[in-house]
Amino acid sequence: MILKKREQMNFIVQNVIKRRGKKKMVWIPEKREVFTEEAPEEKPKKKRKLKQIFSRRGQIESFWKEQPFFYDKSKLFWLWDKEDKKWVRSDEVDFLNSIQESLGIETINSKTKSELISGFQQIGRKKCPKEMEKHWVQFKDMIYDIRTGGSFEATPEYFITNPIPYNVGKSDETPEIDKLLIEWVGEKYKQTLYEIMAYNISLNKFMQRIIALCGGGSNGKGTFIKLNYKFLGKDNCVSSEIKTLSENVFEAAVLYRKLLCVMGEVSYGDLKNTNQLKKLGGEDLISFQFKGKTPFTDENTATCICATNSLPSTPDKSVGFYRKWLIVDFPNQFEEISKDLIEKIPEKEFENLAKKCLNILKELYKTKKFTNEGNFEERIKRYEERSNPVMKFVDDYCEEKIGFNTPIRNFTNECNKYLKSKHLRVLTANQIGKILRNEGFMVGNRKIDDISSVVVLNLIIKTKKNYRNYRNYENSHSSSICNSIENNDSSNSSNSNIEEEEVNFHEIQRKGRY
Missing domain, CATH: 1.10.10.10 (Winged helix-like DNA-binding domain superfamily/Winged helix DNA-binding domain)
Structure with missing residues (x-):
């Protein structure tokens, strides 16, 4: 019946074509297939895949696989340093240069540059790493857990920024460093200086201390600071001033994700805003403001050490202010000054120092106090004697x-x-x-x-x-x-x-x- 109807329809069409003087056409019945099983998978369309690769998003995704990066909520760019195993703060120029070197993309054109920067921001925001634990410390390419004693390799998975440039030694013997510390502060305060160095390797300022090294010139304060620079690595250290940190809203940004901040000589009236200084002691949120970027709040990670003859007088007479200070006197004065003291310390001893600091830091987590720091009354007396x-x-x-x-x-x-x-x-x-x-x-x-x-x-x-x-x-x-x-x-x-x-x-x- 169906076949007969189709023949009739074909006859009608042919008559219409003849009347219009067109070529003969043949009616082809529609073929329909019935599938009793699942349809076979479509083959990947190579053209579409190639198109995605050569799009801006595809180029940036391909670049990320070769060079991990991310863009945080404070509008800061970060690149993964493959050699030092850490995240490094960067900017648009570094990103454009990197993708040009990696994929050969022209980045001078304003339209191309704008598209790439927008792509970096969007994709980079999705690639933010996980926060590292506060009780982790990184030495070279290994991360050590202070609480468990375990270790694992550093990867871009975690937001790690402060590798210390030494391997961890097998021993904690440091005879040359022992001699220097005893010459500077005596046997009694030698352990205190080791505890300060151990505290410096941690991003977690759980002790809430500001450290003051007091004494005249040529007494070892500066050499002790150089010892810390050498051990921590210069990228982990910054310099500032108490007055600037107390009064300039942008100055705190120099401390962001650092391990040590050294503050130089202070004057009698340098300390006016004690609230900011107390926050720098640790475990308080402070505002970090980079010019042209969105301000954000975070905890200070840098140990603040003040090397000075005397401390600034303070209008804040509260226990909360005085308890922040750990004061160490350098009472000796040396006639001969050797510029190569730190360079004479062998590399192996710095590796042993790394092991010693890990052990000491673990103890500090338990005791939460420094050797010889004194009670609150003793700290108040020490500060007043040196500030006034x-x-x-x-x-x-x-x-x-x-x-x-x-x-x-x-x-x-x-x-x-x-x-x-x-x-x-x-x-x-x-x-x-x-x-x-x-x-x-x-x-x-x-x-x-x-x-x-x-x-x-x-x-x-x-x-x-x-x-x-x-x-x-x-x-x-x-x-x-x-x-x-x-x-x-x-x-x-x-x-x-x-x-x-x-x-x-x-x-x-x-x-x-x-």
Whole structure:
């Protein structure tokens, strides 16, 4: 029946063609196949695949397989360094140069460049690596887990940025480094310096400390810093200043993903914003702002070490501020300075130092305190003595006495002798006057023997002659003063300690009226 209908339809079509004078056409019945099984898979279309490869997205995907990269939410580009096994902060120029060298793509044309940069951003955002654990430390191409003691090879899978350029040794013996540390700080503080170096290798600042190395010149502070530079690698270290970090919003960015920040000599009034400095101690979120990039918050990963003669005075007298500080004195002064001390340390000893630091860091995670750091009260006392040596001089060598005044010039001369004996920076009369006013002492103009002079009121320097003047001035205190004079002449007296400090306090103070 169906066949008969098709023949009739074919006849009708042929008649229509004849009337129109066109060539004869034949009706071909439609063929339909019925599949009882699944249709066979289509063969891959090579043309479409080639088209994808030569598209911008395909080119960038192909480049990523050869050179891993990513683009974070702060608009920062990162490239994987295959040689050093770490992620390196980069920019658009490095990316364009890399893809040109890798795939031969022309990157000068503005349209091509714009397409590539947009592609890098989109694809790079999808390729962000996983965050590394805080208790991981990388030495060369191996990552070590402080908690478990295990290790594994570094790969682009994790966001790792701070490989230390040494293998981990089989021993923790470091005889040459031991000698240097003992010469600088003595046997008592040798372990403290090792703990500082161990703390530096960790990105996790779980101890929340800012470290101060105090002392005059030629005493080993700078060489100890160089030892840390050599061990950690210069790429993991930066330099800044306390004042700049406290006041400049962009300065904190130099610390991002670093292990060590060295801060140089500080002045009396350098510390105004203590909130920022306390955050730099660790485990507090701080704002990192790169110019032209989106600001973001993260924890500081760099140990802040301040190498200075004295510490800055602080308006913040809270325990929260003082507890952040670990102060280590370098009391010795060396006449001969060797520039090659660090270079003489053999490579093997740095590898052993790596093993020693891993062991010490594991202990620090348990104890959470440094050797010899002291309790809160001791830390407060240490900081105040080194941040305000003028008041230390007043406490040890001066006495408040109503009716007796000391010319500021005389006070400055004697105070600077004391500061020099402690290898501290000398101060001007104006600086000392400002410090005394801030501490509640009165400094002003008074006439002494009809001569106008700036004096410190009701304060005198304790010398033998001054005690005799007290006796003549106030008979009621004669007995106690005589005892002070007698004790002054004995070898066990507190005033003999003044002479032992080699500070010459023999200026006769003139008597003035308040």
